[in-house]
Amino acid sequence: MKRALVITGGQVSLNQIKEVVANASFDLKIGVDHGIDYMAECDIIPDVILGDFDSCQRDVLSAYEKRHIEKIVFPDKKDMTDTQLAFEWLEERSVDEVVVLGGTGSRMDHTLANLFLMIDYGKTFNITFLDPYNRIRLAKSRQTIDQSIYKYISLLPLSEYVHNVSISGVKYPLNKATLKSSSSYGISNEITSKAATILVGEGELLIIESKD
CATH class of the missing domain: 3.40.50.10240 (Thiamin pyrophosphokinase, catalytic domain)
Incomplete structure (x- = not known):
């Protein structure tokens, strides 16, 4: 690599x-x-x-x-x-x-x-x-985010809509949700397990890990 x-x-x-x-x-x-x-x-x-x-x-x-x-x-x-x-x-x-x-x-x-x-x-x-304060990446179709120094994890659409978004191992899980760029729905989640698993169907989605 x-x-x-x-x-x-x-x-x-x-x-x-x-x-x-x-x-x-x-x-x-x-x-x-x-x-x-x-x-x-x-x-x-x-x-x-x-x-x-x-x-x-x-x-x-x-x-x-x-x-x-x-x-x-x-x-x-x-x-x-x-x-x-x-x-x-x-x-x-x-x-x-x-x-x-x-x-x-x-x-x-x-x-x-x-x-x-x-x-x-x-x-x-x-x-x-x-x-x-932040680590920012573009979501893949499937990926795992380990619990780390970052307290919060947010999912922020870059495209107008991102479809079939699922996240587990977090305080507020999602199951095949549609996120839209005009909403703050995916902000300030927290990883509650050793790792969070994120699945993305269609669209461009940022993963933003943050700490205060």
């Missing part, structure tokens, strides 16, 4: 970045614009840096350039977010799994745009967004 780490410029915890890198191996590490500042603070050497580099520190960019890190520059006037540009780059490299840190944050427009990217790019590789 080929795994990639993407660090971009949203909300991050440096301790979380260090923990992720220490506990998992990555074949590719990509720094995206301001994300290269976080990588430098964590002593991470990226394989490639990309973006328009309008929000990163000049000295960090210069230091990576001196190391001859591959740099891909895009104009500041472009049709994609830097995160989508990273996904485009990864699509050509036969990656199986992508972990993204800094893909969410105070800019709600960027957060929502990045999450909606999972609809298309999630067909090419498995994507996990991490921030200090």
Whole structure:
């Protein structure tokens, strides 16, 4: 399995970045614009840096350039977010799994745009967004979610409707339910067993594990 780490410029915890890198191996590490500042603070050497580099520190960019890190520059006037540009780059490299840190944050427009990217790019590789409070993934037709540090588990439709949704091992189980994007019906469940099992019939569904 080929795994990639993407660090971009949203909300991050440096301790979380260090923990992720220490506990998992990555074949590719990509720094995206301001994300290269976080990588430098964590002593991470990226394989490639990309973006328009309008929000990163000049000295960090210069230091990576001196190391001859591959740099891909895009104009500041472009049709994609830097995160989508990273996904485009990864699509050509036969990656199986992508972990993204800094893909969410105070800019709600960027957060929502990045999450909606999972609809298309999630067909090419498995994507996990991490921030200090959440782990966000696109649901498969069947998967198991182990009980963990995250207290809450929510099911949030990306498509207008998601049909035949079942979840067991939780406080509020569902059996072949239809969830719609205009409802908050799937929010703030809790895993009460060692693991929850989720089944999805049709539609695009986010699994959001959260902690306060």
